[in-house]
Amino acid sequence: MPLSPAFAKPVEIAPSTPWNADYGEGRCRLARIFGEGENRHLLFIDQYGPGKTFGLTVAGPAYDRFGHRQRTALRFYEGQRPFRTAPYTGEVEGFGTGVIYSNVSLEHGTEDKEDEEAPASLPPLDTGLADQTRFIGLLQRASEVRLMTGPLGKAFAELNKCTQGLVDSWGVDAAAHLTATRAARWTNQDAVVRRIQANYPRSALGAGQQGIVRMRVIIDEAGAVERCTLLNVTEADKLQSPACESMREARFEPALDASGQPMRSFMSTSIAYQIGN
Numbered sequence: 443m444p445l446s447p448a449f450a451k452p453v454e455i456a457p458s459t460p461w462n463a464d465y466g467e468g469r470c471r472l473a474r475i476f477g478e479g480e481n482r483h484l485l486f487i488d489q490y491g492p493g494k495t496f497g498l499t500v501a502g503p504a505y506d507r508f509g510h511r512q513r514t515a516l517r518f519y520e521g522q523r524p525f526r527t528a529p530y531t532g533e534v535e536g537f538g539t540g541v542i543y544s545n546v547s548l549e550h551g552t553e554d555k556e557d558e559e560a561p562a563s564l565p566p567l568d569t570g571l572a573d574q575t576r577f578i579g580l581l582q583r584a585s586e587v588r589l590m591t592g593p594l595g596k597a598f599a600e601l602n603k604c605t606q607g608l609v610d611s612w613g614v615d616a617a618a619h620l621t622a623t624r625a626a627r628w629t630n631q632d633a634v635v636r637r638i639q640a641n642y643p644r645s646a647l648g649a650g651q652q653g654i655v656r657m658r659v660i661i662d663e664a665g666a667v668e669r670c671t672l673l674n675v676t677e678a679d680k681l682q683s684p685a686c687e688s689m690r691e692a693r694f695e696p697a698l699d700a701s702g703q704p705m706r707s708f709m710s711t712s713i714a715y716q717i718g719n
Contacts, residue, residue, distance in 0.1 A: 452579065452586040453504055455483055461597055463604075467611070468658070468673055470604035472597050476589045477502065484537045485578065485589050487597065490656045490673060491710040492564040492605040495547045497656075500578060501540035504587040505531075508541050508580070515581040516543075516551055519574055524581065525551025530654060530714075541580060544654040544712040548572060564609065564619045567598040612660060614708050621700040626661045626707045629693050637688040638713065655713045657685055663704040665694040685713055 459475040469490050476483040483502030490497070508514070510531040515524035527543065529552075534540035546552055548571050573595035577588040609616035628634075660669040670686035697707035 452581075452588045454577070454588045454590055455481070455502075455504065456590050457592075458482070461600075463600060465604050465607075468608070468671065470601050470608065472601060474591070482537065483589060484534060484540075485591070487594075487601070489567075489601050489605050491608055491658060491708065492566060492602070493710070494565045494567060495545040496567065496601070498543040498546045498578070499534065499540050500580065500587075500589060501534035501537035503538055505539045505541050505580075507585075508539060508582050512582055514541070515579075515586075516546070517579045518548055519576045524579070525553065527552045529580075542654065544656070544714065548575060563622050564606065564616065566602040566605075569595040569598045569602070572598040609708070612658075612708060614660065614706055618699050618705055619697070619707070622697055622705070622707075623700060623702055624695075624698040626665070626697045626709055627695040628709065629665075629695060630691070634688055634692050637691075638685045641684050641688065655685065656710065657689070657713055658708060658710045659689055659692070661694050661696060661707045661709060663696055663706060665696045665704075667692050667694075668706070 455476040457474055457476050458478050462473045464471040464473055469488055471489075472487045474485045476485060481503065483500065483504060486497070486499040488497035488499070508531055511528045514527045514529055516527045517524040530542040530544075532540050532542060543552060548568065573593040575591060575594045577590045579586055579588040581587075606616050609619065656673045658671045658673075659667050662668045667689050670689045672686060694709075696704035699705045
């Protein structure tokens with residue numbers, strides 16, 4: 443739900459470098475530095491596949507007092523009602539404290555939209571909405587920090603191109619998905635998700651480690667999981683998730699192409715491992 447705190451005068455940090463594209467094997471990333479010298483801050487915008495949301499990491503001395511999973515307001519332009527969020531925090535090498543989100547929407551913040559059915563075609567980031575953005579603003583403990591990004595339309599257009607290429611690299615036909623009539627439907631999701639949630643990695647639990655893992659599965663024409671891949675979003679050396687073992691039991695109604703025929707597809711989601719409440 444949105445919340446409307448009384449914002450103090452924000453700390454505004456201007457960019458000191460252009461955007462840098464870092465496109466890896468399983469991820470599309472845009473990075474930028476803000477501030478200079480001891481006031482240097484880092485911004486990552488990540489996608490692990492096509493979608494209307496993105497991962498967001500900010501790091502630097504302005505976030506040193508931000509608390510893990512604490513109430514944090516997030517907004518992207520002046521006058522926007524800020525969103526209630528509870529991000530993860532962790533150390534980012536060379537920058538100190540990082541504030542980390544696995545899924546962010548410019549329109550909905552981190553609000554989960556599970557009631558909405560997955561779109562049949564590949565959903566792109568909304569470049570028009572991104573052009574309304576003026577900053578990445580986070581407020582915690584009455585202190586707001588803004589990284590002054592300016593409009594993000596061009597940056598999001600680059601991410602859209604990159605994620606289309608990712609789909610092809612997985613051996614899945616991205617062009618066919620643009621005209622798909624149905625996305626893959628997970629028919630035993632509740633049972634498998636309960637199994638994943640019950641299996642917190644023991645080594646991470648013993649070490650008190652928490653974090654976020656991205657999971658991608660390739661689904662064949664019969665609706666079975668053909669391949670499962672995990673990528674750590676947060677740095678936690680003991681957080682080796684057994685989620686792919688549980689995904690062997692997942693069953694799907696396959697995606698359908700433009701002519702209504704079953705086709706190979708994929709599903710991508712995030713898993714948050716959190717100790718206690």
